[in-house]
Amino acid sequence: MVEDFISLSDLAPTYLAVAGLKPAKDMTGRSFLDVLRSGKSGRVDPNRDRVFTGMERHTTRRAGGVGYPMRAIRTHDYLYIRNFKPDRWPAGDPEGYGDIDGSPAKSYMMKHRDDPKVKRLFELGFGKRPAEELYDLQKDPDQLNNVAGKSEYTKIKKKLAAALMAKLKATKDPRVVGGAEVFDKYPYYGSGFKPKAGPKPDKTKR
Secondary structure (H helix, E strand, O other), X not given: OEOOOOOHHHHHHHHHHHOOOOOOOOOOOOOOHHHHOOOOOEOOOOOOOEEEEEEOOOOOOOHHHOOOOEEEEEEOOEEEEEEOXXXXXXXXXXXXXXXXXXXXHHHHHHHOOOOOOOHHHHHHHHOOOOOEEEEEOOOOOOOOOOOOOOHHHHHHHHXXXXXXXXXXXXXXXXXXXXXXXXXXXXXXXXXXXXXXXXXXOOOOOO
């Protein structure tokens, strides 16, 4: 089993490599054909030791139709998450938590949210999250315990946060370099409902 990290953006360059073609200059992914052909297991390419992920707007189930901006870096040992708007509800506003698709599991969790055996799991899945999250994947593979605030993890948290910010700056991510407001203003073409109106501005303030 190969344990190297790949991203979806790596698929297209890999397909082109299989066909004997070179990727376009503006492609950001990297072919992993060399890893597939190596015949090795475990960690093959030492440069594939991390992956970056992000989230913006998935639905319009928050007041004003805004999203939930998140960026993360995942290594073999840790997952570090930066939540840029921790005041927002990641699962959608409590009126239905619409950023989670309907299912028997969701119905059960919402019905039993006050059950002592369910309450913590409900908060982890539906509640608000802090600006920073860090999970020790070797000790906590299910990612249930956020250790970002523990002193023994300060060094690794700073290291991962710095690596994430460096990547976001290099790729000119609006959440870091400015202009992120545009993410919440793009037209939403999903079906089913219209976004709830956000709070009206106070015109008495100058």
